[in-house]
Amino acid sequence: MTQAPVPPGLVEAFWEYERALMDDDVATLDRLFAPGPTTIRGDADGLLVGHDQISAFRGRRGGAPRRRIVQTHVQTVDDDHALVVAVTELERGGRGQQTQLWLRTADGWRVSAAHVSTPAPALDTRVWRVVGDPLVPATGSGPLDGESVAVKDVYAVRGQRIGAGNPAWLAQAREEPVTARAVELLLEAGAAVRGIARTDEFAWSLAGTNAHYGAPPNPRAPGRVPGGSSSGSASAVSLGHASIGLGTDTGGSIRVPAAYQGLHGIRTTHDLVSSYAVLPLARTFDTVGWLTRDAGLLQRVGEVLLPPGPRNPAAELVSVPGLLALAEPDVGETVDRFAAEHGAMRESWDLAALPAWLRAFQTVQAREAWQDRGAWLAPRLDELGTDVRGRFEAAAQVDEESADAARRVVAEARSTIRDLVGDRVVVLPSASSVAPLLGTGLQSVREATLTLTCLAGLAGLPAVSVPVTARSGLPTGVCLLAGAGRDRDLLQLAIDLA
Template sequence: MTPVPAGLVEAFWEYERALMADDVPTLDRLFADGPTTLRGDAHGLLVGHDQISAFRSSRGGAPQRRIVQTHVQAVDDDHALVIAVTELARGGRGQQTQMWVRTDEGWQVTAAHVSVPAPALDTRIWRVVGDPLVPPLGSGPLDGESVAVKDLYAVQGHRVGAGNPAWLAEARVEPVHARAVELLLEAGASVRGIARTDEFAYSLAGTNAHYGTPPNPKAPLRISGGSTSGSSSAVSLGQASIGLGTDTGGSIRVPAAYQGLFGIRTTHGAASTYALLPLSRSFDAVGWVTRSAELLQQVAEVVLPPTPRNPASDLVSVPGLLSIASDEVATVVDRYAAEHGAMRESWDLSELPGWLSAFQTLQAWEAWQERGAWVAPRLDELGADVRSRFEAAALIDDDRAAAARTVVDAARARIRELVGDRVLVLPSAATVAPLVGAGLDAVRAANMSLTCLAGLGGLPAVSVPRSTPQGLPVGVCLVAGPGRDRDLLQLAIDLD
């Protein structure tokens, strides 16, 4: 057996002391510099010293632990594998595997993998879960399916938390199910649990300041997208098959795009919003995400009322809308449109900035009418991003809201005229999912420039998953005239 190389044990313990002290410079020195150094865990793989260093600098330290066992398998005098068994201060055991190499700078790690005990409940995703939380109320087309319910819908016997602990503490126990929840239960589905949302659904990021960012397994270390964040992550992780959510300004379409899911925002007013906590009644729409287009359609047959079918559709793509997205997203969406015979059409988009402004103004005014009385004395109990939106909303008077509504009404008529009997193809989100910790203001503005069209028009929109050459999820959005939800869902199946 090859003896343990000189200096390796000392380097290992120097690393361990630095890790427990969150000594980032020492940790950086002990990991090999260069683009091929690896560090992986259950959340994803970091490739390159720069990514690893950025992760360490932003995480706020590793969980406290002690080393229980170490095993060294020396390859030769300059290479060795070290496996350490760890015991966490919070309980449970983990393992750490490291490949060490002797370099001119001394012993350094070139690859590492860390495992720790999984939490019994990932509170970034779920507020409460069961096995199931609520059993089916009947039998039907959704037998065997499980639902992650966004924490805005009433679930009988539970409170609505709305993504804010102060709201949850004061909330009543709901006496009945929301109608959308009830319909799913009657069709044979069970409720797996109540899933996290951005505060009051007033975000597209999924970065809840109180509960954290739900993981994005399709794009590790990137945000999940919101506000239907927990439901989407639960579906993406396979912890539920249906993620029930809402879409006001893109809160189904953005997480679907970021996580490689199918998602639908239904025609405004088509699905019941009974016992659903509102954000902006002019734009709120029921929606859901799934891992297949077929299940997306099956849910629609349960939740939506019968409507006439109009399956014949021409697809249209608008270069001016594609230009709002990043190049990598625009390329994927443009290719999808071209492959399916979409006609390129130039639209006059000079009014789009004004439409978006009116959308955001009316949405904010309505949000303040709904929540202002409760929020005003509790602004300090909101995350910074949602707080800033409510602070701006408080300044909108009735005259400004009325002017915005006039623009919204005109925009709705114009958008419906432009779409007509066709299907518009555009990006579901303007970029791939941003990295956790990245600035999001510019991304939000670009996203809403795209998502507001269906919101203003009150139109159904289906997000279909595609990916970049690098494997990052992209959403292709199909938008049709009001009431054509089923046509869109069948089209998504036919074109997939």
């Protein structure tokens, strides 16, 4: 260490910390960080505030990158405070830097604030499967000139393979001879394809925690899941790597990552936007969707992808307390406040059939997923991540008789939901909670969120997620649900409400 005099005991504490970091000795690292709610640690993924948050982050990250210290400098502030700046050299190559503010306590020196920087990867494989500069240039000029697109890895891009979030599938995939129609339209309107973004395996998840490639970062809620299955597209937009995230939404795969990452997103009316050359999950519910950082661009993409049609700008807003109650209190209260501020009328719905509707949705989804993927997956189930494997294993047990019974329930639900929505716009949560912490159990959150998101899927309706902030300070989403074909109306409403 350079610069004298160095306070007694600081050097020893610094090297004890460094050894613990390389050994992933979480207990020692916890001890060497100052206790209490004001201790902070920051890096490129975000800021952690409070010893408990920092400790939880260390416990789930699986160790720090291997490195060695090549230079240190100490700036003594006073007898009880010192700033230590260290230059690090990573085993994988490149140099980084860490800055620590150390505090002398009755128990010895402790870190009260830290900032860590490491070389950015040339390609963040959690977010992208392949990128270019651009990967595919625009083929025309129009309202999307200068915009860049992160394409979910279920869309065909000519000359590229569809990976569907699974290495085994990618290994046997052919190069696509055509480009998906939705991608073609974006290219013709002036946008360029930045790259092909990660998805959860076969697009069957709402979390975004791909077992093979890792979870794309959530910059708006560091240490929390990004939301799936359009996770890579969402994170690319949230990180500023692309301005448009092209995805799909079957059971919430646009609306959930939009809510978790503070983005605007739309799930379109079923079959309104071409799904040509898109790998299906469940054809009865699959829709094209996209995410952006602002409502204006969300609408401009809609002008390109949505067919022309009649407009109904009238927007009578309705909120349903029974639906708000399905979300965790901080989310439900936030959406309720949004609805009240924008003049939504409260309306009571009979939701007694909702659990049966959800079961029917899941049954039909499972049957269709297995019909499309079962022959390939049956001998390869062990190549799936645990959660997705469990869904496909359950799907294999759904017979045609059960699926037919579920289809009848879906048809009844579709008619009922469309009648309830009518010409109004229903305000409800886009997801049941804020983004859960990485490494926590997600099944209960998934079920609660699907209970809300399945309404649009069952009825084939458009839904736009508008970003808001929950009481906790974390992003969440307000979902605007409207009648079939009112996609353009919803896009304009999102601008008006913003």
